[in-house]
Amino acid sequence: MTPRITVWNEFRHEKENRAVSDIYPDGIHTAIAAGLRANGLQDVRTATLDEPEHGLTDDVLAQTDVLVWWGHKAHGDLTDAVAEKVVQRVWDGMGLVVLHSGHFSKPFKRLMGTSCDLKWREATDKERLWVVHPAHPIAQGVGEYIEIPAEEMYGEHFDIPAPDELIFVSWFTGGEVFRSGCTFTRGSGKIFYFRPGHETYPTYHHEGVLRVIANGARWAAPTASAPRAFGNRAPLEPLPEDPHAAERSQEGFR
Amino acid sequence: MTPRITVWNEFRHEKENRAVSDIYPDGIHTAIAAGLRANGLQDVRTATLDEPEHGLTDDVLAQTDVLVWWGHKAHGDLTDAVAEKVVQRVWDGMGLVVLHSGHFSKPFKRLMGTSCDLKWREATDKERLWVVHPAHPIAQGVGEYIEIPAEEMYGEHFDIPAPDELIFVSWFTGGEVFRSGCTFTRGSGKIFYFRPGHETYPTYHHEGVLRVIANGARWAAPTASAPRAFGNRAPLEPLPEDPHAAERSQEGFR
Amino acid sequence: MTPRITVWNEFRHEKENRAVSDIYPDGIHTAIAAGLRANGLQDVRTATLDEPEHGLTDDVLAQTDVLVWWGHKAHGDLTDAVAEKVVQRVWDGMGLVVLHSGHFSKPFKRLMGTSCDLKWREATDKERLWVVHPAHPIAQGVGEYIEIPAEEMYGEHFDIPAPDELIFVSWFTGGEVFRSGCTFTRGSGKIFYFRPGHETYPTYHHEGVLRVIANGARWAAPTASAPRAFGNRAPLEPLPEDPHAAERSQEGFR
Amino acid sequence: MTPRITVWNEFRHEKENRAVSDIYPDGIHTAIAAGLRANGLQDVRTATLDEPEHGLTDDVLAQTDVLVWWGHKAHGDLTDAVAEKVVQRVWDGMGLVVLHSGHFSKPFKRLMGTSCDLKWREATDKERLWVVHPAHPIAQGVGEYIEIPAEEMYGEHFDIPAPDELIFVSWFTGGEVFRSGCTFTRGSGKIFYFRPGHETYPTYHHEGVLRVIANGARWAAPTASAPRAFGNRAPLEPLPEDPHAAERSQEGFR
Known part of the structure; x- marks a missing residue:
């Protein structure tokens, strides 16, 4: 079953910066969506920050198996309410593929519980992404590494x-390294963070990069249906009698 | 160097419930602090929810190497500001030992990025905590397992x-299991979650339990001083010239 | 693409012990193979210890995507040569599902690098396997737990x-716990260890158990084709000249 | 308590290659031992391949808390018997710090269960080791990275x-990356693999490298005494009667 994918993009740089719109005339989301389709994922829609509810209505989220996220300069403009809904949907099983500067987005920071900070430099670094886990489905078809001629540097x-x-x-020309492909699970949701690409480089036209994003979306799609069930539970095996049953029933708090 | 420990306790049950105050007449924090001292950790202070700033002033936090946390019925009464300060201190290297119902505390949930929910039952279960990682310093001196005659059940x-x-x-009598001793790192801070004990059982008078809390505090104490340094960086190795340097300097956003 | 599965069984107990042959008249391997087919995996063959080359010829191994392993009393009768071939095939990408007493088999011990020892008891314990990772494809369709009315106990x-x-x-009636579903990667091969079932209990007729074995086989099937390439390499980026090139060319050892 | 450390060295290159003996006139082991002492670890002895029993008698192993290992061209000359003893001692709690080409040593390969292969090049690469886990005691005092002016390249x-x-x-000049500081636990033993240094470079005179080896030895020293106890066990909780007790007592195999 093909996963239903929503590609979310801030979509501001493309409207304000000619260098970016030259590369992504229809927006980064459109380039990524095209790449997903080219890799066999046909059920792809897009959503952007300045749409009502940021394009992430309850309905859209409910029908999204995997959300792909690109944001950079306007993380603060995403309402807390929508950020929280995204987090909840991840906990309930929606996959999340976070790209590049999405490391500082509200949903990712909230799901990680850390600052998500890093070093960076926008210059002429070459980036070479080495596969360190060749057995992983996200590395499928990638070869030993992906080379991107010029990219923003992110460093450890x-x-x-x-x-x-x-x-x-x-690996970056300027001397730094970065853990650029990482998976996490939060609740029932699978998360893939993938480092490239900065808006001023044509990274989302790079075949290898698009392939990895597609692999990531396939991997992150919900496969398991084991229930996450919580709360007060009767014992499954016999217990001794409770001498404090009366007291406990008064306490009754949680 | 002996770590400076602050034991934080909600300290409400002990004032409102006779069953609890009979077990912990001076509060859960006092029992835990005594246990830490009995295990050789002499630099222990306490703090409680109803003190000003919840007893966690900037000064106290700055002088705390490891914070031990017990809370249950009043998680919501902790101000967001103090919760955020605790999280920031953990990121900066303070150790955190979270006990039992602290799984639902603001700092722990914020650091985990998940719901931290679970199953539970307050009855007459016996709990047997099996060591599954005998090489770990937190398991030191514990034997093959710790047995607690009666405890609240927490289940997967x-x-x-x-x-x-x-x-x-x-292991619980009623048929459940639980991952009851877990470590995490967030930023430079080490976190140990330890499941026992509910306020209506004398768990914090149990020698094995107190030993593990002491082991956990020793393990969580900050040992490393590797800096976490972030932000824009000049290259360490020579780069080709940047044909887009002028454009980039205008873009200048992050 | 459906994975090509080989179910390997020692197949000795069934010939020597009436209690076992009553449960598995055609052998444990036949019961497991039937379970895999019932779960939609049609490409299943079997192999047993007393066949030539233990049924694991180069040809069979080369055409196996996932090997399911059951052994118990005759681990020592497996030749080192075949054990080594299995290990090599795992490194090259073959999946391996190790069942129950297979924890002491030569291939598993060799792949783990530990003793793989444990506690055990053959009695009337009930086993309840709790899902602790509900997002994992191996847990798909399982519910909150699997209950097996009677099984051998394995303990931490x-x-x-x-x-x-x-x-x-x-969870076991007698008071123990066990990490009963574990994944590992070795080389390009994915390994799933699953604890049930002892030969004197009808565990491989249990629907939930068979479902998990099928899920495990699906998960362990090789999906990635990222090459594992090793050895001496020319630089991808220019290096300074080597003043010791002459000496190095003599040294020439690895 | 200061750990008792044995530094083991193949000690062949130093006798056969002038380029090496110029750098390490008393052997690599002596340089490492001096570095450990300079970092406050006083209980350090050495052992080498060509001593009787490779210098690793039962007595020496029994009195070693942490074994530091350097080998390269003569892995095959280590007897299987001694390799197996080292593995067993690690399982029983001895720490193991494996350096550089020790990745191909018998004990390390045996403990990993993988091929331990990699890419390599002996040239003029600079190596920069970035700290990716600043909270870890092994990174203590290291700064953001360690820079080695020239080293053999190891690549993913x-x-x-x-x-x-x-x-x-x-990070290496020639364009590769490598996971150069890794920890593992096998049985009760802690293992630290650290990538530098090749015998033709003066890496074991580098202050930062020696500091990390000392940190690693401290970290790997056995701290826990939780027993690893295995075998047949009586139940800790009452079981129903066993209708098959007679049959089972006959089966009696493990």
Whole structure:
């Protein structure tokens, strides 16, 4: 079953910066959506910050299996209410693919519990993303590494929790490294963070990058239906009698 | 160097429920502090919810290497400002030992990025905490397991991120299991979650339980001084010239 | 693409012990193979210890995507040569599902690098396997737990490396717990260890158990084709000249 | 309590290659031992391949808390018997710090369960080891990175199990990256793999490198005494009667 994907984009740089709109005339989201389709994922829609409810209505979220996220300069403009809804949907099983500067987005920071800070430089670095976990489905078809001729540098220390799985590590010309492909699970939701690409480079036209995003979306799609059920429970096995049953029933708080 | 420990307690049950005050006449925090001292940790102070700033002034936090946390019925009464300060101090290296119902405290939920929900039952279950990671310093001196004659049950699924290390798994009479000793790192701070004990059982008078809390505090104390440094960086190695330097200097946003 | 599965069984108990052959008249492998087919995996063959080359010829191994392993009393009768071939195939990407007493098999011990020892008791324990990782595909369709009316007990400490993922934890009537569903990656191969079932109980007729084995086989099937390439490499970026090039070319050892 | 450390060295290059003996006139082991002492670890002895029993008698091993390992061209000359003893001592709690080309040593490969293969190049690469886990005691006092002016390159994919903790990632001039500081636990033993240094570079005179080796030895020293106890066990809780007790007592195999 093909996952239903929503590509979310801030979509501001493209309207304000000619250097960006030259590369992504229809927006970063459109380029990513095209890349997903080219990789066999046909059920793709897009949503952007300045749409009503940021394009992420309850309805859209309910029908999204995997949300792909790109944001950069306007993280603060996302309402807390929508950020919280995204987090809740992830906990309930929606996959989340967070790209590049999305490391500072509200949903990602909220799901990580860390500052998500890092080093950066916008210059002429080459980026080479080495596969360190060749058995992982997200690395499928990638070869030994992906090379991007020019990209913004992100450097360690990247302040995230230890990822469940580390799939890519990046080399940059200027001397830095970065854990650039990381997976996490939060609740029933699978999260894939993937480092490229900055808006002033044509990274989302790069075949290898698009392939990894598609692999990530496939991996993050909800597969399991094991229920997450919580709360007060009767014992499954016999217990001794409770001498304090009366007291406890008064206490009755949680 | 002995770590400076602050034991924080909600300290409400003990004032309102005779069953609890009979067990902990001076409060849960006092029992835990005594246990830490009995295990060789002499630099221990306490703080409670109803003190000014919840007893967690900037000064107290700055002088705390490890914070031990017990809360249950009044998580909502902790101000967001203090919760945020605790989180920031953890990121900066303060250790955090979260006990029992502290799983629902603001700082722990904020650091985990999950709901932290679970199953529970207050009855007559016996709890047996099995060591599954005998090489870990937190398991030192514990034996194969710790047995607690009666405790509240906590059952899986426990909605936390996969812990960095799993040290204890609990068995309960009523048929449930629980990952009851878990470590996490967030920023430079080490976190140990330890499941026992509910306020209506004398768990914090149990020698094995107190030993584990002391082990946990020793483990969580900050040892490393590797800096976490972030932000814009000049390259460490020579880069090709940047044909877009002028454009980039205008864009200048982050 | 449906994975090509080989179910390997020692197939000795069934010939020597009436209690076992009553439960598995055609062998444990036949029961497991039937369970896999019932769960939609049609490409299943079997192999047993006393066949030539233990049924694991180069040809069979080369055409196996996932090997399911059951052994108990005759681990020592497996030749080192075949054990080594299995290990190599796992490194090259073959999935491996190790069941129950297979924890002491040569391939599993070799892949773990630990003793793989544990506690055990053959009696009347009930086993309840709790899902602790509900987002994992191996837990798909399982519910909150699987209950097996009677099984051999396996207890912690289970001497394995920390698993990549912990999916099930077992509760036993007699008071023990066990990490009963664990994943590992070795080379390009994915490994799933699943604790049930002892040969004297009808565990491989249990629908939930068979479902998990099928889920595990699906998960362990090789999906990635990222090459594992090793050895001496020319630089991808220019290096300064080597003043010791002559000496180095003599040294020439690795 | 200061750990008792044994530094083991192959000690062949130093006798056969003038380029090496110029750097390490008394052997690599002597340089490392001096570095450990300079970092406050006073209980340090050495052992080398060509001593009787490779210098690793039962007595020496029994009195070693942490074994530091350097080998390269003569891995095959280590007897299987001694390799197995080292593995067993690690399982029983001895710490192991494996350096550089020790990735291909018998004990390390045996403990990992993988090929431990990698890419390499002996040239003029600079190596920069970035701290990716600043809270870890092994990173203490290191700063943001360690820079080594010239070193052999090791590149991904490094065929090891996913490490328990990843502490350093290396950048190399020639365009590669490497997970250069990794921890593992096997049985009760803690293992630290640290990538530098090749015998033809003066890496073990580098202050930062020596500091990390000392930190690693401190971290790997056995701290826990939780027993690893295995075998047949009576139940801790009452079981129903066993209708098959007679049959089972006959079966009696494990």
